[in-house]
Amino acid sequence: MLKKGYVQVYTGNGKGKTTAMLGLALRAAGAGLRVYIGQFVKTGPSSEDKAIKAFLPSVKIKQYGPDGLIKPDNMEDAIQVTLRGLEKAKQALFSGEYDIVMLDEINVAVYMGVLKVEHVLELIHNKPHNVELVLTGRYAPEAVIAAADLVSELGEVKHYFNAGVGSRIGIEE
Numbered sequence: 001m002l003k004k005g006y007v008q009v010y011t012g013n014g015k016g017k018t019t020a021m022l023g024l025a026l027r028a029a030g031a032g033l034r035v036y037i038g039q040f041v042k043t044g045p046s047s048e049d050k051a052i053k054a055f056l057p058s059v060k061i062k063q064y065g066p067d068g069l070i071k072p073d074n075m076e077d078a079i080q081v082t083l084r085g086l087e088k089a090k091q092a093l094f095s096g097e098y099d100i101v102m103l104d105e106i107n108v109a110v111y112m113g114v115l116k117v118e119h120v121l122e123l124i125h126n127k128p129h130n131v132e133l134v135l136t137g138r139y140a141p142e143a144v145i146a147a148a149d150l151v152s153e154l155g156e157v158k159h160y161f162n163a164g165v166g167s168r169i170g171i172e173e
Contacts, residue, residue, distance in 0.1 A: 014154035107137030
């Protein structure tokens with residue numbers, strides 16, 4: 001349905017990158033657009049996953065994170081899981097089934113060394129002209145920022161995590 005799709009990046013150390021992406025997914029679903037969300041680095045059930053599956057049939061969400069934290073002792077497995085996820089994300093991007101493809105935490109996957117910046121740049125440079133591509137995560141590489149059409153950097157001014165408040169169901173997860 002989009003005549004022209006752009007590349008959006010949500011990055012920075014502040015809270016709200018995934019939340020902004022999910023707000024866009026909600027808006028797009030309301031407009032009748034078909035959305036694919038691939039979540040990198042993340043695993044397990046989340047509130048957004050449950051809500052999307054229950055209420056937004058035009059939004060498909062998949063997770064491509066390794067089991068557990070990415071550490072030196074499971075790096076090879078983490079790379080393989082992430083590369084398989086990247087292939088599925090590519091299939092979604094080029095399938096013609098989706099108007100918007102969102103790759104949540106893909107910048108973190110690059111930062112952690114389970115993806116290469118070249119993988120992300122290939123997606124950006126080869127995406128279909130009518131598909132919007134949204135990339136999230138801290139540590140967006142400069143090359144990704146340069147290649148994007150829109151970049152929003154969310155900065156932390158104050159965060160209750162610093163006062164010992166952990167993530168909360170329905171707010172951060």
